[in-house]
Structures are given as structure tokens and as C-alpha cells.
Amino acid sequence: MKGIVFTEFLEMVENAYGLEVVDSIIEKSNLPSEGVYTSIATYEFNEMVSLITALSKEVNVPSGDLIYTFGHYLFSSLGRAHPEVIQNYNSPLGLLYSIEDHIHVHVKKLYPDAELPSFKILEKTDSSLTMIYTSSRGLYRLAHGLIEKTFEHFNGKADVTYDLLKEDGTQVKFKIVQNG
Numbered sequence: 001m002k003g004i005v006f007t008e009f010l011e012m013v014e015n016a017y018g019l020e021v022v023d024s025i026i027e028k029s030n031l032p033s034e035g036v037y038t039s040i041a042t043y044e045f046n047e048m049v050s051l052i053t054a055l056s057k058e059v060n061v062p063s064g065d066l067i068y069t070f071g072h073y074l075f076s077s078l079g080r081a082h083p084e085v086i087q088n089y090n091s092p093l094g095l096l097y098s099i100e101d102h103i104h105v106h107v108k109k110l111y112p113d114a115e116l117p118s119f120k121i122l123e124k125t126d127s128s129l130t131m132i133y134t135s136s137r138g139l140y141r142l143a144h145g146l147i148e149k150t151f152e153h154f155n156g157k158a159d160v161t162y163d164l165l166k167e168d169g170t171q172v173k174f175k176i177v178q179n180g
Contacts, residue, residue, distance in 0.1 A: 001048055002111050004039040009051065012073040017059055025054035042113060045137060064141045071145020079153065082110070092154045093129055093178060096147060097121060117143065129176045138169035147176060
């Protein structure tokens with residue numbers, strides 16, 4: 001997993017809970033990297049699982065809720081770092097529809113060894129989108145947070161629902177219906 005995800009996660013934790021909590025979860029996680037991350041390096045996914053698990057215990061918030069919140073945070077931080085990606089779109093559904101063909105292509109140029117989830121579009125209308133999220137990591141709650149933050153970015157709202165097609169969250173069907 002790319003180091004930028006780790007640095008953004010720890011920044012979110014620091015902003016929400018303070019530096020003491022960051023230090024505590026790093027210490028409790030027994031990480032091979034010792035919690036020292038650079039944005040360009042790659043780290044084991046298990047380190048992120050350890051950090052999220054430790055944070056969940058530390059702040060008494062379910063892991064899924066923390067991952068969802070991180071999706072919101074990650075959209076904003078990536079939007080600040082790479083505004084040119086988002087500026088190509090004038091609607092949230094347009095951006096989401098282009099994840100595979102444009103957004104992930106751009107991400108792969110920036111981070112060639114990034115392991116990205118796939119999004120297969122099943123149906124698109126002027127006000128809705130149905131797609132299948134597939135990832136061996138099962139971070140569908142992160143995707144959920146990113147989707148909702150996309151609508152906030154465009155000052156829109158949507159009902160986002162999902163069905164786990166596989167119990168471990170590695171394949172999830174998202175239904176997105178834009179409101180207004």
C-alpha cells in the first residue's frame with residue numbers, strides 16, 4: 001500500500017484525536033516500519049489493518065466507521081494535492097463514472113505500483129449509477145466515504161447504498177442516486 005495513504009491516515013488521526021493517539025496506536029501496532037512512512041514508498045497492507053484496529057480500540061469507534069471517515073478525509077486531501085484530476089469534471093456522477101478510465105489511469109501515472117480497486121459500471125442514468133466495487137482488501141467503506149465526499153465536493157447530495165456480494169467486502173454493489 002502506498003505510503004501516502006499511511007501519511008494521510010495518520011494526519012487524519014492527529015487532526016481528529018491528537019498526536020498522543022497517533023503515538024499510542026503506532027506503539028501498540030508493532031509495525032515493521034515502526035510507523036515511519038514516506039509518501040512515495042510502499043508498505044504492507046497489514047500495517048494499515050494494525051493501525052485501524054489499534055485506533056478503533058483506542059477511541060472506541062468501529063473500524064468500519066473509521067475507514068468510512070478516512071474516505072471523506074482522503075478525497076479532500078487528494079483533491080488538494082491533485083486538483084487537476086477533479087477539475088476535469090462538472091458533476092459527481094461524471095467523476096464517479098470515470099474512475100476506471102480516467103481517475104485510476106491518472107493515479108497509476110503518479111503511483112505505478114498502486115493496487116487499486118476496480119469499479120465496474122452496471123448502469124448509468126442522468127441521476128444514478130450502479131457499480132460493482134472489487135478489491136482483495138475489502139475497503140468498501142473507504143470507497144463509500146469517497147463516493148459521498150464526491151457529492152459534497154460538487155455541493156450535491158446522494159443516497160448511497162451497498163450490498164455485500166461477498167461477505168468479506170471484497171465485492172460490493174453500490175447504488176448511487178443523486179438528490180436534486
